[in-house]
Amino acid sequence: MGIDETSPVSRGFVGRRRSPAQAERVPPGQYVTSDFPVLSAGPTPHTPLEQWSFALQHGTKRLAEWSWPQFQALRRTLVTADIHCVTKWSKLDTRWEGVTIDTLLEAAGLTAAPTSYVMAYSDGGYTTNLPMADLLKGRALVATKFDDTPLPPAHGGPARLVVPHLYFWKSAKWVRGLSFIAEDKPGFWESLGYHMYGDPWKEQRYAGD
Amino acid sequence: MAWRAAEIVAVRDEAAHARSLVLAVDGWQGHTAGQHVDVRLTAADGYQAERSYSISSAPQASQLELLVDCVPDGEVSPYLTGEARVGDRFELRGPIGGYFVWTPEDGGPLQLIGGGSGIAPLASILAQRAVTARCLPTRVLYSVRTPQDIMFKERLEGWRRDDPVLTVSLTLTRSAPADWTGYRRRIDAAMLREVAFETPDKPIAFVCGPTTMVEAAADALVSVGYPAERIRTERFGPSGESI
Numbered sequence: 001m002g003i004d005e006t007s008p009v010s011r012g013f014v015g016r017r018r019s020p021a022q023a024e025r026v027p028p029g030q031y032v033t034s035d036f037p038v039l040s041a042g043p044t045p046h047t048p049l050e051q052w053s054f055a056l057q058h059g060t061k062r063l064a065e066w067s068w069p070q071f072q073a074l075r076r077t078l079v080t081a082d083i084h085c086v087t088k089w090s091k092l093d094t095r096w097e098g099v100t101i102d103t104l105l106e107a108a109g110l111t112a113a114p115t116s117y118v119m120a121y122s123d124g125g126y127t128t129n130l131p132m133a134d135l136l137k138g139r140a141l142v143a144t145k146f147d148d149t150p151l152p153p154a155h156g157g158p159a160r161l162v163v164p165h166l167y168f169w170k171s172a173k174w175v176r177g178l179s180f181i182a183e184d185k186p187g188f189w190e191s192l193g194y195h196m197y198g199d200p201w202k203e204q205r206y207a208g209d
Numbered sequence: 210m211a212w213r214a215a216e217i218v219a220v221r222d223e224a225a226h227a228r229s230l231v232l233a234v235d236g237w238q239g240h241t242a243g244q245h246v247d248v249r250l251t252a253a254d255g256y257q258a259e260r261s262y263s264i265s266s267a268p269q270a271s272q273l274e275l276l277v278d279c280v281p282d283g284e285v286s287p288y289l290t291g292e293a294r295v296g297d298r299f300e301l302r303g304p305i306g307g308y309f310v311w312t313p314e315d316g317g318p319l320q321l322i323g324g325g326s327g328i329a330p331l332a333s334i335l336a337q338r339a340v341t342a343r344c345l346p347t348r349v350l351y352s353v354r355t356p357q358d359i360m361f362k363e364r365l366e367g368w369r370r371d372d373p374v375l376t377v378s379l380t381l382t383r384s385a386p387a388d389w390t391g392y393r394r395r396i397d398a399a400m401l402r403e404v405a406f407e408t409p410d411k412p413i414a415f416v417c418g419p420t421t422m423v424e425a426a427a428d429a430l431v432s433v434g435y436p437a438e439r440i441r442t443e444r445f446g447p448s449g450e451s452i
Contacts, residue, residue, distance in 0.1 A: 007251040008214055008298040015250065015258045016284040029249070029259040031284060038420045041308045043427035043440050087445075088247075088259055124437055154424055192307030205247075206210045206305065 022092075025082055027200035030090040036155065037089055041188070044153045045123040045174050052158055054142060055177035056108050058115070063180075064108035068158070072144075074099045074107055079141055081164035083171070084200040096162050098143035101135040101178070115180040119187060120161050123174040128187035129196065130170055132180075134163060142175060167198035167205065212249060212300040213237065217293060218272060223360040227278040227326055228290045229265065234273050234301060240264050242337040243310035243330045243415065243443075246275065246303030250285060260285045263329035263417070263443070264304065265361070267336030273301075276360065278326035309415065309443045311337065317413055318346040320406050320435075322396065322426050324418025325353055325360075330443060331417060332361050335368050335375075346374040350404055352396050352422060354383035378404045396422065398429040408434040417443040 018026060026032055049068040056063040066074070077100045084090045105113060113132045121127050134140065140163045144151055151157030156173030163170050169189050190196050195204040203209060219231035245263045266274035279290040311319070311334045319338065321331045328351055338345055353359050359379065369377050380392030380400065392400060406412035414435055416426050423444045430440050 007212070007249070007255075007257065007300055009253050010250040010288075010293070010299045011297050012292040013250045013252050013258075013288050013299075015252050015256050017256060029247075029257075031258065031260075038424070038444050040442060040444065042442055043431050043437050044424060045437070087261055154420075188308075193305065208210055 025092060026090050027084055028203050029205075030084055030088055030200065033089040033091055035089075036091060037085065037087070038154045039085060039087055039169075040154075040173065041126070042124060046153050047123050047158065047174065049158060053176065054104075054159065056104065056110075057177055057179040059180075063110065063114075064104070066107075071099065071142075071159075075103050077103070077138070077141060079138075079143075079162065079164070081162070083162075083164050083168050086167040086169055086194065086198070086205050090200075094164075095147050096141055096143040097145035097148070098141040098159070098162065100138050101140045101142070102138060104142065104178075105136075113180060115182050117181045117184045118178045119181050119185070120170075120172040120175055120178055122172045122176055126172055126174065126188050128161075128170050128172050129181075129184055129190055130163065130166070131184070131197070134166065135178075139163065139165060165199075167195075167200050169194065170198050210302045210305075212302045215248075215273070215299055215301045217295050217297050219295060220293070223276060224278075224358050226290065226358075227276060227360055230275045230277060230289060230293070231266075232273045232275065232301070237273060240268055240273075240304035240333075241310045241312060242268055242333040243441075244304035244306045244333075245330070246273070246301045246305060248275070248285070248289075249300040249302075250288065251299070258285050261305070263326075263333070265329040265332040267333060267340060269340055270336070276326050276329035276332075306443075309417070309441050311413070311415065313337070313342040313345075315413065316345070317342075318348070318406050318410050320412040320414040320430075321347065321349045322405075322414065322416040322418075322430075323349070323351045324396075324422035324426070325358065327416075327418030327422070327443070327445070328360050329417070331415060332364060334415065335365075339368055343372065344374060346406070346410075347376075348404060348406060349375070349377040350380070350396060350400070351377065352380045352382060352418070352426075355381060356386060356389075376404070396426045396429060398432045401426075401429050401433050405430070405433070408436075412439065414440045415443075416440065418445075420444040
């Protein structure tokens with residue numbers, strides 16, 4: 001994408017230039033906010049912790065499942081990352097705490113993921129598809145804390161997926177599990193015109209980008 | 210998705226801080242009520258900025274209309290609500306969004322809840338309904354801070370006139386004139402019990418506005434019994450801002 005030679009100049013528009021240091025960290029078409037906007041398709045679910053669990057699923061087979069206390073006992077990882085929402089805002093240096101997908105596989109006794117893709121699924125019916133490779137090597141967390149405090153429901157609490165290198169709709173709020181799938185297939189937004197992969201640096205916002 | 214050239218063909222003030230931009234867009238293929246577009250502005254030196262705005266015009270309209278509310282410390286909206294004038298050009302692409310949408314086939318009844326400029330996609334839905342589904346019972350609940358913040362006032366009044374199955378309820382959250390007969394508080398469950406469809410009617414709710422307002426209104430809908438899958442939301446703006 002980047003600068004299109006044919007773009008008409010908007011008379012009188014100056015805009016707000018970013019510092020070179022910031023420009024390097026902000027993908028095309030994004031702007032930096034210090035705020036933390038909330039985007040969701042429906043009302044915010046409020047799942048009591050005693051009813052919460054996180055599962056790894058393969059077809060009808062449950063490979064592993066953790067209750068909230070069991071999940072809290074897993075090895076925790078801190079991640080500081082820039083996040084990029086498809087609605088154009090980026091937020092720099094966000095601090096998350098949770099359990100990496102590597103740790104979950106290990107705790108489930110899996111030496112490797114059984115398939116190359118997963119569908120993350122959430123309370124409220126939300127789903128999003130991801131390549132397994134994007135979730136491994138510490139690139140993804142199931143986060144339960146943001147900025148050292150429990151994740152509020154509006155931001156996806158009690159737990160959300162955090163995959164900072166992809167547009168943030170891939171970081172499913174209210175996540176309850178990962179379902180291993182043999183072939184990639186669209187989740188909620190992906191079947192409504194959004195990109196299957198969602199790399200912010202390639203500006204893969206919508207199908208065909 | 211391709212970027213298209215857009216030219217401003219008319220501007221209309223909707224409130225002190227908000228403007229409708231009427232656009233002629235090259236090769237525009239139409240939209241579904243509720244959708245939005247991405248707008249891209251280019252400065253003389255090639256610097257570009259992108260933002261998203263909801264479409265407020267009817268899907269049948271020949272020209273696209275966007276409602277832009279000025280974010281005081283924003284980068285794009287102060288330009289679009291201030292400097293920009295008829296004949297100015299930028300780019301847009303879309304339409305975008307496949308969930309916060311309504312077509313006559315989706316039926317209803319329609320419970321529309323807006324806050325501030327969140328009325329924009331609801332106006333597109335109301336315009337669509339006025340053309341193709343006038344018998345569909347529809348209720349609008351619109352929350353703004355002061356009377357001066359009511360956008361599309363005449364349009365709302367026009368739709369409501371002579372339409373026995375459309376109601377429009379307003380609530381003013383900051384200041385109201387002495388003779389104001391509408392609500393004077395933020396949307397809550399008690400208000401919904403009074404003016405919203407009851408759940409046996411199986412309404413579809415569309416809620417659009419600033420984040421805090423949408424969170425509160427959607428939670429209130431759930432608390433009065435609306436099933437989550439019948440509540441579609443569109444949140445925008447800073448997370449702390451409310452109406």
